Amino acid sequence: MINLRGRVIPIIDLRLKFEMEFRKYDKETCIIVVNRGDSFVGIAVDTVSEVLDITAKEVEPPPNFGAGVKSNVIKGIGKVSGKVKLLLDVEMILSGSQLDEVASLEAEEIDNTEKEGEE
Numbered sequence: 001m002i003n004l005r006g007r008v009i010p011i012i013d014l015r016l017k018f019e020m021e022f023r024k025y026d027k028e029t030c031i032i033v034v035n036r037g038d039s040f041v042g043i044a045v046d047t048v049s050e051v052l053d054i055t056a057k058e059v060e061p062p063p064n065f066g067a068g069v070k071s072n073v074i075k076g077i078g079k080v081s082g083k084v085k086l087l088l089d090v091e092m093i094l095s096g097s098q099l100d101e102v103a104s105l106e107a108e109e110i111d112n113t114e115k116e117g118e119e
Contacts, residue, residue: 002031002042009033011042017093034090041094052085054078059087 001010011031015023028047033040062074075089 004033004040004042007040009040009042011044012094013044014093015044015046034094043090043093052078052080054080054085054087 001008003009013022015021023046025044030045030048031042032045032048033042058080059076059078062076073089073092075087075092078085078087
């Protein structure tokens with residue numbers, strides 16, 4: 001968890017989510033904060049090389065990788081300045097049950113903080 005501007009945000013490590021080997025955090029490690037309605041989730045990633053605004057007309061549907069390849073986390077393929085960017089679907093990466101857990105943790109933390117403020 002991190003405290004971002006007074007709001008406690010749970011963190012999910014993307015390497016662990018994709019069942020990859022844990023890598024020690026370093027100066028390149030970044031946390032991407034995702035807003036999901038009333039809740040926020042942080043996603044720890046190895047590095048971020050750029051942040052782009054991609055219009056809908058620059059996005060194509062994900063390709064069919066064939067049987068045996070889980071491509072449900074790929075939202076689409078962005079084509080920007082002649083380069084291809086793989087767009088991940090955050091909703092699919094963070095399954096519903098995980099998002100519900102995160103939301104309940106965040107609600108619990110907010111409730112505890114409010115109770116502390118009343119005392």
